[in-house]
Amino acid sequence: MRRFRHRPDRACAADEAVVHGLLLDRDVDPRWIERAGWQVLRDAGRVPAADAAPEVFARWLEADGFARDLLGQTQLTLVEIERPLTALRRWLLLERRHGDFPDTAAALIAQAGHHGGTWLFDALEEDALSDAADFAAAYLPPLPGHAAPDHADPVTRAVAAQYAGWPYPVWQRAMRDPPGxxxxxxxxxxxxxxxxxxxxxxxxxxxxxxxxxxxxxxxxxxxxxxxxxxxxxxxxxxxxxxxxxxxxxxxxxxxxxxxxxxxxxxxxxxxxxxxxxxxxxxxxxxxxxxxxxxxxxxxxFSRMQVRAARARIADLVDRPVTPALVRDVRARFIDEPDHPIVRSVDFHSMGGVHDLLLHAHExxxxxxxxxxxxxxxxxxxxxxxxxxxxxxxxxxxxxxxxxxxxxxxxxxxxxxxxxxxxxxxxxxxxxxxx
Ligand SMILES: C[S@@+](CC[C@H](N)C(=O)[O-])C[C@H]1O[C@@H](n2cnc3c(N)ncnc32)[C@H](O)[C@@H]1O
CATH class of the missing domain: 3.40.50.150 (Vaccinia Virus protein VP39)
Known part of the structure; x- marks a missing residue:
């Protein structure tokens, strides 16, 4: 178990049954094995090339229950997988093909429930969403916000308002270790x-x-x-x-x-x-x-890289934090899969990006x-x-x-x-x- 968490790069095709079992185990935090799961699929040669046509990705996902379970159980934290899946989602929407790939559409909707709407999209997709009510949740899942009570102290008020927008951190199941x-x-x-x-x-x-x-x-x-x-x-x-x-x-x-x-x-x-x-x-x-x-x-010291990343988005950090702003922030980094900010789990959820790069006070x-x-x-x-x-x-x-x-x-x-x-x-x- 721990080897999959700490060395996901060493997982291989032969580990599929074990990793899939852990992914569905109610006592295991699925985040711990998500990266190993994608590595199993890559090692097995099942993930299409990044530049393959969206329809190739659709046919693969519709047939691959393990890949769909990975999307359904926990948030995806690998932009190298996110980017072709974003292209797939765009194709399903604009070509009105999501009905032809129902299990794929359901997996993308479940995944959006985890990432909260952080995946990028353009104006064409935004317009098309109004005619695709049954697929809109793959883009913009409902926001869970509850109003924060007012606080006298301005920092407390700002921090409370931040966490009123999106819960942080998102999680699905806690690890259940032996007690003691x-x-x-x-x-x-x-x-x-x-x-x-x-x-x-x-x-x-x-x-x-x-x-x-x-x-x-x-x-x-x-x-x-x-x-x-x-x-x-x-x-x-x-x-x-x-x-x-x-x-x-x-x-x-x-x-x-x-x-x-x-x-x-x-x-x-x-x-x-x-x-x-x-x-x-x-x-x-x-x-x-x-x-x-x-x-x-x-x-x-270890926040230095976050400060450097904030300097790169200095023109964005003082704006009101909205879903669109979070996507704009992500767009600045998403082409650098090995950037420490992009490797961080927090880069892959709304509340996570807010906490990592746009925090009200630290x-x-x-x-x-x-x-x-x-x-x-x-x-x-x-x-x-x-x-x-x-x-x-x-x-x-x-x-x-x-x-x-x-x-x-x-x-x-x-x-x-x-x-x-x-x-x-x-x-x-x-x-x-x-
Ligand atoms: C970065 S999150 C950490 C959440 C959790 N401890 C974890 O590690 O998953 C910071 C949390 O502190 C809470 N918080 C901030 N100021 C607080 C205060 N004065 N009293 C109670 N909670 C506070 C926020 O609402 C937020 O949920």
């Missing part, structure tokens, strides 16, 4: 397992995937997910089925009102606040002494700033995770006495030399002093 992951991490640091009935918080839970995973990891605990965005919470309620999970609309600055907690997780949230340290302090105050916390914070961290915040908040650093075994092995070779990456000064120097070390965010594990 959090307890194993706590044991590594000499901490007792969570007691039955322990209270866990996911602050800024968005569309709920992390909260669902935490609730299945700790089935004896009570997990609360809070977020500002009614749109994301509605999306979360449709998908999360863990009986020990409660979701509610609440600003994380008020987390203490639903605490105290034995563990708090907050991923990709604090750096979107007007004052990230104040938000972090509110979470620390809601944590019991001895409780643990995992926060994921943007690294200003204030990225570096490791010295994290060190200062931990000291000020009375939090002890337990560990920082590095993405990927190669980076971890390299760190251990240089720093055999620091397996948990607690020497922030050394890690900072290392990150300056390897600015992409953290793949976007620092995963910080810490505990509140007793």
């Amino acid at each position: 992951g959090l307890d194993r991490l706590r044991a590594d640091h000499g901490l007792a397992p969570l007691a039955d009935g322990a209270h866990l918080l996911v602050a800024g839970c968005g569309t709920g995937r992390e909260a669902q995973r935490l609730a299945t990891d700790a089935p004896g605990a009570q997990v609360t997910g809070i977020d500002l965005s009614p749109t994301s919470l509605a999306y979360a309620r449709e998908r999360c089925d863990a009986p020990n999970l409660t979701l509610c609309e609440l600003d994380l600055h008020r987390a203490g009102e639903v605490g105290p907690f034995d563990h708090i997780a907050s991923s990709g949230v604090l750096h979107h606040l007007a004052d990230p340290e104040a938000g972090w302090a509110a979470l620390a105050a809601a944590l019991k002494p001895g409780g643990t916390m995992r926060v994921m914070l943007y690294s200003r 204030d990225a961290f570096d490791l010295p700033r994290i060190g200062r915040a931990l000291a000020a908040l009375g939090l002890d650093l337990l560990q920082i995770d590095l993405p990927g075994r190669a980076a971890r092995d390299a760190w251990l070779t240089d720093h055999p006495d620091d397996p948990h990456l607690r020497d922030l000064a050394a890690l900072h120097a290392w990150e300056i030399r390897n600015p992409r070390l953290f793949n976007g965010m620092y995963p910080i594990w810490c505990a509140k002093r007793r």
